[in-house]
Amino acid sequence: MADSLVPTGTGGQLPPQPGDAHWMGAALEQARAAAQAGEVPVGAVVVRDGQIVGRGFNHPIGAHDPSAHAEIEALRNAAKRLGNYRLDGCTLYVTLEPCAMCAGAILHARLDRVVWGAAEPRTGAGGSVLDLFAQAALNHHTAVTAGVLEDEAAALLTAFFGQRRVQQKQQALASHPLRDDALRTPDALFAPALDCGCPSCFYSDWPALGGLRLHAKDSAGQNPAPSDAARQWLLLPGLPAQQGLFRELAAGLAARGDRVVAPDWLGLGRSDKPKKDQRLGDAQQLAMLQDLIQHLHLGGEQGLVIVAHGDAARLAQALVLQQAALGKPVQGLWLINPPNAAAPSADYRLWLEQVARKPALDIAAALGRSAMGDEMDADRQQWAAQFPDKGYRAGLRAWARDALAGLDAPVMAPAASAQALPVLVSLGEQARWWPAPADGLDAWLAAVATAAGSAGPLAWQRCAGGDWLPLQNSAALLQASGFFEAGAKPAALGLVAAALR
Numbered sequence: 001m002a003d004s005l006v007p008t009g010t011g012g013q014l015p016p017q018p019g020d021a022h023w024m025g026a027a028l029e030q031a032r033a034a035a036q037a038g039e040v041p042v043g044a045v046v047v048r049d050g051q052i053v054g055r056g057f058n059h060p061i062g063a064h065d066p067s068a069h070a071e072i073e074a075l076r077n078a079a080k081r082l083g084n085y086r087l088d089g090c091t092l093y094v095t096l097e098p099c100a101m102c103a104g105a106i107l108h109a110r111l112d113r114v115v116w117g118a119a120e121p122r123t124g125a126g127g128s129v130l131d132l133f134a135q136a137a138l139n140h141h142t143a144v145t146a147g148v149l150e151d152e153a154a155a156l157l158t159a160f161f162g163q164r165r166v167q168q169k170q171q172a173l174a175s176h177p178l179r180d181d182a183l184r185t186p187d188a189l190f191a192p193a194l195d196c197g198c199p200s201c202f203y204s205d206w207p208a209l210g211g212l213r214l215h216a217k218d219s220a221g222q223n224p225a226p227s228d229a230a231r232q233w234l235l236l237p238g239l240p241a242q243q244g245l246f247r248e249l250a251a252g253l254a255a256r257g258d259r260v261v262a263p264d265w266l267g268l269g270r271s272d273k274p275k276k277d278q279r280l281g282d283a284q285q286l287a288m289l290q291d292l293i294q295h296l297h298l299g300g301e302q303g304l305v306i307v308a309h310g311d312a313a314r315l316a317q318a319l320v321l322q323q324a325a326l327g328k329p330v331q332g333l334w335l336i337n338p339p340n341a342a343a344p345s346a347d348y349r350l351w352l353e354q355v356a357r358k359p360a361l362d363i364a365a366a367l368g369r370s371a372m373g374d375e376m377d378a379d380r381q382q383w384a385a386q387f388p389d390k391g392y393r394a395g396l397r398a399w400a401r402d403a404l405a406g407l408d409a410p411v412m413a414p415a416a417s418a419q420a421l422p423v424l425v426s427l428g429e430q431a432r433w434w435p436a437p438a439d440g441l442d443a444w445l446a447a448v449a450t451a452a453g454s455a456g457p458l459a460w461q462r463c464a465g466g467d468w469l470p471l472q473n474s475a476a477l478l479q480a481s482g483f484f485e486a487g488a489k490p491a492a493l494g495l496v497a498a499a500l501r
């Protein structure tokens with residue numbers, strides 16, 4: 001006589017029974033608990049006589065246990081509670097089709113029936129990859145019901161994997177490997193309040209970077225798509241300032257719908273810092289800017305304006321010439337507090353010489369000799385703190401080396417250019433490192449423009465503030481930025497139009 005409790009043949013496929021959706025809801029709750037724990041969201045419950053007698057959720061990562069699947073956990077839980085390793089009369093509800101391991105455990109436990117939600121096309125042992133429940137040769141047979149609340153179960157998985165992909169992408173972005181011969185200032189040393197407000201973007205795979213991580217603030221975000229919808233501003237700080245020097249100007253420009261990009265120079269800010277200064281110099285910084293313009297799709301219809309503060313001017317002038325030579329001319333050059341290379345101030349020359357020769361220079365104190373003011377104390381401390389010790393200063397030393405070479409080199413006018421490039425110069429009335437020349441202003445302005453190969457138009461402004469105008473008088477700068485609009489009238493913007501000759 002056959003034992004009526006042990007079905008003969010395979011358990012077979014059963015249609016959903018009354019109450020299945022209810023119990024599957026309890027299994028979904030377990031699946032959500034798995035997601036909360038950062039595990040793939042699969043949950044299970046064991047039901048007997050209208051009562052839940054076991055619960056479990058998938059957590060192999062947290063448990064360091066490859067067998068910690070939801071089904072196994074729920075079966076263990078039920079067997080313990082019932083004091084029996086056999087679970088006759090029980091039904092297992094699980095949100096995902098069981099794998100081979102779990103199907104085996106279900107058969108060993110002699111469950112009456114297993115009910116699942118979503119199919120698992122890669123590992124499912126209930127028919128998707130193989131069907132252990134349909135093996136007539138096995139001595140116990142469990143009936144199966146598939147597809148109960150499958151949409152809910154699948155949605156939970158889709159949401160989880162979507163979220164995890166986003167997280168992994170963010171982690172990958174943040175974990176550009178650090179070269180052995182470079183250093184990276186910990187993020188915690190940078191105060192977000194002193195940054196440009198737009199997203200931080202990191203790149204390390206452009207040729208000119210040589211594996212160093214570049215940090216740039218970009219209102220279009222990481223890996224922007226090509227777009228010529230807005231005017232673009234490339235903001236270049238003079239050292240030792242970082243992109244945050246432009247936070248007020250950048251906010252004002254971005255508020256108009258313009259694209260704003262402000263990189264940290266290699267060796268500065270959140271960009272990687274080579275340990276040796278020989279590797280780094282104007283040539284690599286220029287190549288970096290060229291990569292940046294290309295990969296971030298700057299230029300095009302509306303045009304790119306290069307904005308350089310302080311002694312970033314020499315690189316901006318070189319960049320303008322370089323882009324013209326490449327047949328991709330920029331549409332404007334704006335020099336804020338440009339140095340007088342032919343007759344540099346004593347304070348500026350002293351700063352460069354100290355950086356080049358005194359490895360332990362107190363940077364915050366040295367900055368006190370520029371026209372900076374107490375309102376910039378937080379920035380001054382930040383610019384000093386980006387170098388946790390002297391080993392981080394190779395980029396700063398390389399910059400000073402190349403800046404000094406530029407001051408001592410004979411002034412050479414570039415080949416005459418017919419490029420009608422608008423050039424704007426903003427001068428701080430109280431500047432000490434980078435003051436306007438006491439006399440011969442017109443000739444100096446003309447030299448600044450022709451050094452970038454520009455044949456005008458040329459305009460300038462003198463405004464309240466010192467050597468760090470982007471933070472000291474962003475209102476005057478924002479008004480002046482209208483100079484680069486088509487048909488702008490310099491006088492209406494508080495600017496003085498200057499003649500090139």
Ligand SMILES: [Zn+2]
Nearest residue numbers: 069098099102
């Ligand atoms: Zn499993």
